[in-house]
Amino acid sequence: MNDVVQIIIHFVVTFLFSLIFVMAVATIMVYWERKLMALMQDRVGPLHYGPQGTLQTIFDVVKLMFKEDVRPGKTDFVVFRLAPMVFFAPVITAFVVLPFSPYLTAGALATGLIYYVALSSIDVIGVFMAGWGSNNKYALIGGLRSAAQMISYELPLVLSIVPVVMLTSVLTPACSGPSPDLNVCGVGSISFTQIIAAQMRPEAPWLWFILLQPLGLLIYYTCGLAETNRSPFDLPEAESELVAGYLTEYSGLRWAMFFLGEYGNMAIVSAVATALFLGGWSGPGAAVGFWIGLFGSFWGQVVFNIICVFWFVFKMGALLTVFVWVRATLPRLRADQLMRFAWLFLIPLTLVNILLTGALLLLPMGDVARIAIAAVANWLLMFIFIFTFRRVTGVNPLGRLPGWLRGRTPTARANRPATAEAKAKGVLAETHR
Amino acid sequence: MATDTHADTASYFEDASGLRSEEMILNMGPQHPSTSGVLRLVLTLDGETVIQCTPVIGYLHRGMEKIFENRPYIHGARYIDNADYLNPMINETAYVGAIEAIMGIEPPRRAQYIRLLVSEMARIASHLVAIGTYGLDLGAFTPILWCFRDREGLMDLFESLSGHRFTHNYMRPGGVVHDFPRGWMQQCEAWLDRFEKVSIPELHELLTGNEIFDARTQGVGYIDPQQGVSFGVTGPNLRASGVVFDLRVTRPYGAYREIAVRPQVRQEGDCFARYMVRMQEMAESVRLCRLALEKMPGGSISQRVPLALRPPRGEAYYAVETGRGELGIYMISDGSEYPWRAKIRSPSFTNLQILPELLRGNKIGDVIAILGSIDIDLGDVDR
Numbered sequence: 001m002n003d004v005v006q007i008i009i010h011f012v013v014t015f016l017f018s019l020i021f022v023m024a025v026a027t028i029m030v031y032w033e034r035k036l037m038a039l040m041q042d043r044v045g046p047l048h049y050g051p052q053g054t055l056q057t058i059f060d061v062v063k064l065m066f067k068e069d070v071r072p073g074k075t076d077f078v079v080f081r082l083a084p085m086v087f088f089a090p091v092i093t094a095f096v097v098l099p100f101s102p103y104l105t106a107g108a109l110a111t112g113l114i115y116y117v118a119l120s121s122i123d124v125i126g127v128f129m130a131g132w133g134s135n136n137k138y139a140l141i142g143g144l145r146s147a148a149q150m151i152s153y154e155l156p157l158v159l160s161i162v163p164v165v166m167l168t169s170v171l172t173p174a175c176s177g178p179s180p181d182l183n184v185c186g187v188g189s190i191s192f193t194q195i196i197a198a199q200m201r202p203e204a205p206w207l208w209f210i211l212l213q214p215l216g217l218l219i220y221y222t223c224g225l226a227e228t229n230r231s232p233f234d235l236p237e238a239e240s241e242l243v244a245g246y247l248t249e250y251s252g253l254r255w256a257m258f259f260l261g262e263y264g265n266m267a268i269v270s271a272v273a274t275a276l277f278l279g280g281w282s283g284p285g286a287a288v289g290f291w292i293g294l295f296g297s298f299w300g301q302v303v304f305n306i307i308c309v310f311w312f313v314f315k316m317g318a319l320l321t322v323f324v325w326v327r328a329t330l331p332r333l334r335a336d337q338l339m340r341f342a343w344l345f346l347i348p349l350t351l352v353n354i355l356l357t358g359a360l361l362l363l364p365m366g367d368v369a370r371i372a373i374a375a376v377a378n379w380l381l382m383f384i385f386i387f388t389f390r391r392v393t394g395v396n397p398l399g400r401l402p403g404w405l406r407g408r409t410p411t412a413r414a415n416r417p418a419t420a421e422a423k424a425k426g427v428l429a430e431t432h433r
Numbered sequence: 434m435a436t437d438t439h440a441d442t443a444s445y446f447e448d449a450s451g452l453r454s455e456e457m458i459l460n461m462g463p464q465h466p467s468t469s470g471v472l473r474l475v476l477t478l479d480g481e482t483v484i485q486c487t488p489v490i491g492y493l494h495r496g497m498e499k500i501f502e503n504r505p506y507i508h509g510a511r512y513i514d515n516a517d518y519l520n521p522m523i524n525e526t527a528y529v530g531a532i533e534a535i536m537g538i539e540p541p542r543r544a545q546y547i548r549l550l551v552s553e554m555a556r557i558a559s560h561l562v563a564i565g566t567y568g569l570d571l572g573a574f575t576p577i578l579w580c581f582r583d584r585e586g587l588m589d590l591f592e593s594l595s596g597h598r599f600t601h602n603y604m605r606p607g608g609v610v611h612d613f614p615r616g617w618m619q620q621c622e623a624w625l626d627r628f629e630k631v632s633i634p635e636l637h638e639l640l641t642g643n644e645i646f647d648a649r650t651q652g653v654g655y656i657d658p659q660q661g662v663s664f665g666v667t668g669p670n671l672r673a674s675g676v677v678f679d680l681r682v683t684r685p686y687g688a689y690r691e692i693a694v695r696p697q698v699r700q701e702g703d704c705f706a707r708y709m710v711r712m713q714e715m716a717e718s719v720r721l722c723r724l725a726l727e728k729m730p731g732g733s734i735s736q737r738v739p740l741a742l743r744p745p746r747g748e749a750y751y752a753v754e755t756g757r758g759e760l761g762i763y764m765i766s767d768g769s770e771y772p773w774r775a776k777i778r779s780p781s782f783t784n785l786q787i788l789p790e791l792l793r794g795n796k797i798g799d800v801i802a803i804l805g806s807i808d809i810d811l812g813d814v815d816r
Contacts, residue, residue: 041578137459141481141797231572232645235798242797243465331645332572334798335481 079133087126142245146236470811559756608735668758
């Protein structure tokens with residue numbers, strides 16, 4: 001009985017923590033984004049409410065809550081209402097498994113990674129419902145785009161995680177050694193706690209997976225940008241093309257739910273990247289033995305957990321800042337370029353990465369040698385990735401098309417005949433003048 | 434260009450497998466973030482592909498030509514600022530140039546040099562807006578703010594010169610209104626230096642070398658030189674297709690007869706070329722501004738011309754090169770205080786005509802890329 005109560009308390013505390021954390025991270029993130037982008041763009045950003053405009057986002061949220069709930073006519077009412085919830089609920093739910101510190105993980109799901117991946121793919125349904133239910137053409141196009149985009153990028157996102165799981169099969173304490181405990185790990189662990197533990201083993205406390213899998217992080221992060229509809233993959237809500245995409249008809253609190261959900265998603269992507277590649281809560285001072293020796297069992301644990309949370313949030317914030325930086329820098333891809341990038345480039349690359357890492361980890365050598373070889377191969381692959389990227393978009397930085405494209409592009413695209421249907425209909429017969 | 438939309442019934446298609454699909458009519462604008470004002474495009478879409486595009490204009494029509502006919506000549510110089518509100522100085526030059534042509538007077542050399550200087554500055558300002566908004570159209574948020582930051586310096590210079598930031602009312606038949614305030618030339622030099630050394634390289638770094646920007650613009654919206662000429666396209670859009678047509682070179686007016694302009698031409702003819710021509714023209718304009726400041730002659734800034742103008746009977750067409758192309762004023766005088774007719778041949782209106790041809794067969798994303806690269810200005814289209 002006592003155990004059950006403890007578990008319930010544990011769960012409630014962490015769940016409330018997650019819920020509040022989503023809200024807090026979204027509000028802080030909005031402010032930080034506006035301020036940082038203002039800095040990059042020679043502006044001042046929000047300035048008037050609170051010192052340096054810190055209360056601006058809170059005012060914004062309050063404003064959104066009191067706004068009239070406008071619903072355009074002829075919407076699909078149920079779908080229109082349900083969409084923001086379908087979008088927002090997985091965000092909060094996914095937050096529960098994030099490992100902020102050894103204590104602050106609700107239940108420490110052994111299937112944490114799969115759980116996160118499953119929840120993150122629910123979002124697309126919400127977006128698509130919003131696009132369909134709004135009875136708006138811009139929203140419809142935005143919804144269709146986002147469905148295509150999120151499904152396409154889901155695959156490389158998940159595939160880029162697989163090598164990490166493979167690495168844990170060698171590195172997780174319970175899994176390595178001559179007779180791995182199959183009950184705990186199988187071919188590797190998909191529990192966040194185990195993955196973090198693998199990155200801070202006593203003999204190698206700084207063996208973050210970014211050192212072993214830089215390509216994995218790069219692909220994961222790129223796909224994360226696409227998953228959360230952030231620039232340069234913000235086509236579903238491309239302001240200059242589709243007004244606001246699937247958000248066009250939303251206002252007030254429903255809009256705020258999409259908005260907070262988007263920022264929550266960004267936070268989750270960053271948090272998962274932190275846990276998988278940046279060593280989770282490890283960092284200077286995150287050593288439980290030292291603090292217990294200093295303050296005794298209880299207070300030692302408390303101090304240790306606070307430091308863990310600090311490092312986790314710090315790394316997460318750093319990754320979130322990169323989101324902002326990317327947004328301030330890059331233009332937007334076109335829909336077909338986006339798809340081409342995912343299907344012709346990212347997915348084959350992740351598959352190669354999985355094959356290569358898996359094969360190298362099977363080499364009949366010692367653990368250290370195997371891991372080192374796999375890491376070197378991954379670094380090489382990443383540099384190949386970076387230097388071939390210029391060729392993938394079909395352009396080189398000097399502003400000239402490569403030879404194999406130059407021959408056909410401009411003139412071929414110039415007076416492209418209308419589609420076959422249009423010809424059949426005789427649309428072209430009507431001139432525009 | 435059709436201004437009615439008779440094609441408001443979508444039709445159904447069946448493909449080989451019996452799947453029914455439908456064309457969608459999308460009204461892009463007049464309230465849309467990136468139709469450069471109040472342009473309305475009626476797009477017939479098959480999925481994301483544009484089958485047909487009908488621009489609908491007239492939402493910003495102010496009857497400018499008619500207004501000119503009912504005002505004394507001198508009032509028009511102020512009002513034409515609003516035609517192409519992104520380079521008002523050049524508009525005024527064209528307007529007063531037409532009056533001068535009818536009257537057969539020539540402004541003093543100093544006035545002509547001042548006109549050249551402010552025209553080139555206005556061209557830079559206009560191109561800055563074009564490039565900044567083009568970045569925004571393609572989803573890059575930063576360029577527009579950097580461009581407007583730099584443009585603000587120009588606006589300050591114009592303000593201290595003419596008294597107005599935006600609608601300057603600076604030109605008069607026979608010359609200009611004010612001479613430079615004290616220290617103005619140094620300020621202008623300083624701005625030009627900063628712009629050339631810092632801002633242009635910054636913009637190049639941000640946009641020109643960017644793979645995504647290149648991928649979005651290169652090979653998109655190709656204008657064939659002959660097609661461009663036959664549609665009457667002028668300005669950077671035509672020069673990007675390899676046609677050397679720049680009124681400052683081919684039919685020089687004012688001080689351009691003394692200061693040689695190097696026309697900026699590129700051969701590619703796509704959106705990227707149009708963007709690059711604008712970037713190159715900004716650098717060229719900086720050079721021209723420097724030359725004008727250096728060679729600035731002394732003397733009077735204006736001829737003595739009566740305020741209540743009564744030009745003799747006659748007509749004149751006076752064309753200048755704005756940031757968008759050939760802006761011509763065709764003016765007929767019947768000897769009274771009011772113009773009998775003042776026709777504006779505006780570059781944006783003519784450039785817009787090629788848009789349906791360019792858009793057909795492209796994706797929605799490219800609609801914005803192409804529209805932005807043509808750089809129309811709805812104030813100029815509708816007048």
